[in-house]
Amino acid sequence: MSKSVLFLHGLGGSGEDWKNAVSLFEKHGWRCEAPTMFPHLRCRKSPPEALNNLGFNDWVKAASHYANQIEEEEGDKPLVIGHCLGGLIAQKLMEYGDVQGGIFINPIADETTRAQGQKHSSALGYASYLLTPQANKTPFHSIGLNWGFLNCIPSEKRSELISNLRYESSRLRAELANLETIAGNTAQIDVHNIAHPTLTIGCGKNRVVSSKSSQITARNWLYADIAGEYVEFEDLGHWIFESAQASNLYSHILDWSKNHIKQPVFSHAA
Template sequence: MEKPVLMIHGVGCGGDAWSVVAPLMQARGWTPYTPTLFPQFRVKENPTGQLATLGLHDYVEAAKAEALAIERATGEEPVLMGHSMGGLIVQKLAEQGVGKAAVLVTPAQPVDCQVQDLRVLFTFANIVLKGDPRQTYKVWKTGFRWGVLNQVPAARHHDIYASALYDSGLVYQHLGKPMTDPHRIAVIDEQAIACPILTIGAVQDRATVIQAVRKVAQKYARIGGDYREYDGAAHWIIDEPRTVDMVGDVCDWLHRKGL
């Protein structure tokens, strides 16, 4: 029996962000699916104007379509695993009853768990300063290296940044100012979530800071959710020295949940 896991990437990233995690999961018996949301619009250079029309709701619907397609193809409901923005998408899908379990890796926060922090503002400074949701953006290289890759060896920064994608300014606004989103994606009713849920935090994270991720964990602890926290790790825990530890813990947790 296939054990599918749908991995949903973060903002400014594609499915290739899971290139380390996916084979580690596969070695433990899981079948990883790592799509890139809207690959025709979310590109490395010269994005079209259509990208700027997409909101966070569109990304949720695209991820939901992927999950349902996996279930139709395999006969098995997938585990949902989301990094950063993907972590918020997974929360919304879990609220809607999609997925047999939810794993939130350094997730973007629901509205009731957000923390204002200068580290986040610096990481995304080029987007914050421009502040126009009608535009498209790629996170500036300095911010990405300082705020996302700060636990990755510096020699690897150039190659990782080379895979960064342009993303919708409207999506960035819905993440940073969630109450501007008419679909209220970041408003999550944890009591509506029936599946097991695991939150993963990284102490040195400068993009989804640990104080905020701990609040996410506390939110889901109210419904029996679990939490793992990693010192010596940061936002790019999907490809850092502690990635192997994190994936092992995720697989062990899924096993304990009978999945």
């Protein structure tokens, strides 16, 4: 039995985005799971019409299933690390008690955060999704991607990254633009009485989820039974994975995780 971590990717992404983080964590003895959410629907080319039935609650349910499966297999709840949409879903897993700690990297703002003045900047950030044609031409608008998602990524790497992005549901995009439309108010995060450690990470050059938005998210987590922590990487943008600074971020979250997540409890036969 080993310490476990569940990595959750963001919009357009896949489990492959976490390959460098997974390699680092595995070298230090962690079991890593980095699933690609709904790969049969979220294709890179010509997605089925059924994709547009996927909503936010489907993502939350699937992520919760992955976390519960890890607990069944390992006997202990995992740490969850989420980026972008994965960062918002990771907060839901904390609220549901599915995990024993959470790290939220450039998390999409929940309803509470948006109510504290981030609705406009969030809408601006989502333009790279909302301006995308719904026809099966490209999964995202290339201008929005280059301006927002990939502004800190070398230009020679961008074409390959864009070609590897996956289509997202039009329903999901609409829900993220108007969180109050999500059934069950699941985009609201109640941080009270959560007795597990959290770390929110913002990036100073992020044009999709501003560092100010991440700071407000972290401020909300100060009201948990264990007050959340915040750190900012000034030279990183939204898409952290191919940045030269990503190794510094991964090292930081590994050190934080080793200090805040308990060791597995081993039972011995009598």
